[in-house]
Amino acid sequence: MAREVSAPRVLALWCPDWPAIAAGAEKDLSPEQPIAVLSGGRVLSCSAAARAAGVRRGMRKREVQAICPHLYVTVDDAGRSARMFEPVLAAVADVIPAVEVMRPGLMVMSISGATRHFGSEADIAERVIDVVSACGVESQTGIADEVFTAVLAARHARLVDPGGGREFLAPLAVSELGCEPVLCAGPNGVADRDELIDLLWRMGIRTIGAFAALEVTDVSTRFGTDAVVAHRSARALPTRPVSARGPDADLVVEYRCDPLLEFVEAAAFVGRRLADDLHQRLLAANVACTRLTVRAVTASATSYARTWRCVRPMTPEDTADRIRWQLEGWMSGRNAPRPDAPIAVLRLEPVEVIDAAEMQYGFSGAGLPSDNETQERVRRALVRVQGLLGGDAVRVPVRSGGRGPAEQVTMVALGDEPAAARDPSLPWPGRLGGPSPAVLSSEPVEVLDAAGSPVRVTTRGGFSADPVSLCWGRRSWSVRWWTGPWSADEKWWMPGNDGVTSRAQVLLDDSRALLLRHERSAWVVEGVYE
Numbered sequence: 342m343a344r345e346v347s348a349p350r351v352l353a354l355w356c357p358d359w360p361a362i363a364a365g366a367e368k369d370l371s372p373e374q375p376i377a378v379l380s381g382g383r384v385l386s387c388s389a390a391a392r393a394a395g396v397r398r399g400m401r402k403r404e405v406q407a408i409c410p411h412l413y414v415t416v417d418d419a420g421r422s423a424r425m426f427e428p429v430l431a432a433v434a435d436v437i438p439a440v441e442v443m444r445p446g447l448m449v450m451s452i453s454g455a456t457r458h459f460g461s462e463a464d465i466a467e468r469v470i471d472v473v474s475a476c477g478v479e480s481q482t483g484i485a486d487e488v489f490t491a492v493l494a495a496r497h498a499r500l501v502d503p504g505g506g507r508e509f510l511a512p513l514a515v516s517e518l519g520c521e522p523v524l525c526a527g528p529n530g531v532a533d534r535d536e537l538i539d540l541l542w543r544m545g546i547r548t549i550g551a552f553a554a555l556e557v558t559d560v561s562t563r564f565g566t567d568a569v570v571a572h573r574s575a576r577a578l579p580t581r582p583v584s585a586r587g588p589d590a591d592l593v594v595e596y597r598c599d600p601l602l603e604f605v606e607a608a609a610f611v612g613r614r615l616a617d618d619l620h621q622r623l624l625a626a627n628v629a630c631t632r633l634t635v636r637a638v639t640a641s642a643t644s645y646a647r648t649w650r651c652v653r654p655m656t657p658e659d660t661a662d663r664i665r666w667q668l669e670g671w672m673s674g675r676n677a678p679r680p681d682a683p684i685a686v687l688r689l690e691p692v693e694v695i696d697a698a699e700m701q702y703g704f705s706g707a708g709l710p711s712d713n714e715t716q717e718r719v720r721r722a723l724v725r726v727q728g729l730l731g732g733d734a735v736r737v738p739v740r741s742g743g744r745g746p747a748e749q750v751t752m753v754a755l756g757d758e759p760a761a762a763r764d765p766s767l768p769w770p771g772r773l774g775g776p777s778p779a780v781l782s783s784e785p786v787e788v789l790d791a792a793g794s795p796v797r798v799t800t801r802g803g804f805s806a807d808p809v810s811l812c813w814g815r816r817s818w819s820v821r822w823w824t825g826p827w828s829a830d831e832k833w834w835m836p837g838n839d840g841v842t843s844r845a846q847v848l849l850d851d852s853r854a855l856l857l858r859h860e861r862s863a864w865v866v867e868g869v870y871e
Contacts, residue, residue: 350462350503352452353491354433354469356426356480359446360386363425364415366477375409380417420666422446427670429480430647432472437465441632441650445666447495449488449650462500485509489574493517506577511550515541518549518571537568549575592626594618594689601640601683605665605672608637611687612664619689620657629654632693635667638686645671645680648692660689723755740765744772744829745844745858746868747781773827773844778856778868786857786864787812788820788847798843798859802828808847811855813866822848826859 356362360378365388370376375391377384379402387396387405394409405412422445430448434440437450452465459465466482473480483494483501490506493513501509519534546552553575560572573579594615602608612635623630631654636646649663671680723735733754741751742763749772751762788796790806797805808820825845843859844867854870 349451349453350484350486351449351488351491352437352462352466352469352482352484353447353449353488353495354473354480354482355492355495356429356446356473356478358386358388359426360417360422361388361391362478363422363445364418365413366425367421368413370413375412377405377412377414378417379414385417419445419662420669423663423666424669427667429473429476429478430670432476433469434647436468436472439648441648443488443492443650447492449491452484466500485577487577487579490577493520496520507550507553510575510577511548511553513549515546515549515552518552518574534567534571537564537571540564592619592622592628592691592694594622596687598683598685598687601685602687603683605669608668608672608684608687609661609665612668613661615687615689616657616660616664619660619691623691623694626694628694630660630691630694631655632691633660633663634690634692635664636686636688636690637668637671637680637684638688639680639682640685641682643681654695664689742767742769744769744842746773746777746856747783749777770829773856776870779871780869782866782868784813784866786855786866788857788864797862798826798828798841802826802843804845808845811847811849819850820847821850825857 361376364370364378365372365374365376373390374388375394375396376388377391377396378386382402384396384398384400384402384405387398391405391409391412394412396405396409396412400408402414406414426442426445430440430442433448433450437452440448440450442448452462459468462484466484469482470480481495481498483491483497483499485491485494485501485506486503487506490501490510494501494509496517499509516538519538541552546555552572555572557569557572561569596611596615598611602611619630632648632650633655634646634648636644638644647667649667651659655663672684723737726735735755736752737755737759739751739753739759739761741749741761742765743749748763749765751760753759788808789810789812790796791809792806793810794806796808799805804826808823811818811820823845826843827845828841828843841860845857845859846854847857848854855866856868856870858865858867
């Protein structure tokens with residue numbers, strides 16, 4: 342008889358208000374002391390006592406201090422949160438070794454094998470809560486078939502039945518799709534769902550179930566990339582790329598410390614170097630890491646290890662931060678005994694990698710990527726080309742001032758100061774409005790009227806006759822629609838320059854739209870709309 346294999350189950354453990362709890366624990370504040378942690382001048386996290394006084398997330402500093410004058414206010418410190426979370430991790434790891442950290446205050450673990458030892462899933466959840474309570478920390482657990490549902494289940498202290506993830510998620514408010522920013526990042530690095538949630542709300546979609554009921558094709562064609570990831574989460578489907586696979590042994594990086602590492606600062610310096618080495622190997626292998634184990638071996642051969650999980654691929658900065666947080670937790674000795682000897686070996690072990698082909702990148706701004714990982718990859722490629730072809734061979738665009746689309750871009754050599762040739766903040770009367778052409782050009786063209794005579798712009802700023810056809814290259818097209826011309830009297834004070842430039846837009850019979858520029862009695866195609 343074939344043996345039935347049970348589906349993997351995930352337990353999530355969530356410590357509410359962790360940044361505030363960690364800040365209070367570091368200063369040994371009373372549990373009754375209201376605490377608020379700020380990020381960007383707004384409340385990121387607050388304690389239960391602060392909420393009872395009326396403090397809420399998103400409030401400004403002055404506002405919360407007016408509401409609660411005896412409030413303890415501090416800024417967000419990811420290193421502090423990670424360091425104070427280490428004793429909780431160590432306690433849970435003694436019960437279930439395969440613990441993955443999503444962020445300080447939130448961890449997930451597979452319990453498929455643990456049920457054979459502890460009994461039911463409820464018994465496992467109770468045991469984990471007990472060991473966390475022994476550390477003086479309140480927590481909630483949730484169990485489901487995949488990570489996203491398990492985390493929301495932890496927020497509601499629910500154990501979801503196998504296969505019941507979608508039913509559990511259905512009545513929840515659609516805003517809960519963005520309740521954990523660490524879960525809101527797809528392969529392209531998108532991490533903020535406020536705009537998506539606001540759009541769904543205005544469309545009348547108020548629950549996760551209503552969003553899950555939409556067709557996949559409708560979501561993929563009418564919303565952004567992250568909406569597709571959110572839609573999979575709403576249907577309780579795993580969001581990991583299908584290409585996820587175990588790493589090759591040659592992706593592991595290791596550093597044998599000489600001299601041995603006894604202080605956090607020295608270990609963090611080595612960790613940053615290891616992070617750069619690891620990402621060089623990942624880049625060469627055309628993969629990115631989504632789960633990473635940080636391992637330290639002391640001179641007495643004692644091994645310490647912790648696994649960190651990210652939904653989006655880790656950047657070198659992400660990796661270096663997690664190494665430092667983990668080393669601070671191990672070596673500070675503030676919340677747990679220090680290692681029994683100095684660190685002799687530091688090792689980074691990618692637990693899960695994805696193919697680079699599965700990652701989608703978005704570009705924005707002055708020709709540069711919008712996320713750190715993409716920016717680093719593009720920068721390295723461009724620097725390499727620049728080294729082969731010379732400093733001026735690689736140029737990047739900088740937004741500039743001007744009236745035409747070509748004038749609104751200044752190309753500067755990679756590495757030079759991104760200084761615009763013309764100030765874009767000036768009014769520039771006569772500037773062409775959006776949208777801008779997708780392709781710039783400067784090819785000559787003839788615009789003809791019904792009699793086949795050239796169409797010009799008169800001194801009164803109008804067409805000499807209605808445009809009927811257009812000769813571009815060796816072909817001729819009919820003009821289905823046109824608008825303009827718009828004239829700008831530029832540099833009229835300069836000798837030998839009539840200064841009058843006119844622009845018009847035309848739609849050809851093959852549905853292409855062109856931007857034309859008329860100057861010195863001649864037309865050129867200035868741009869093509871796509």
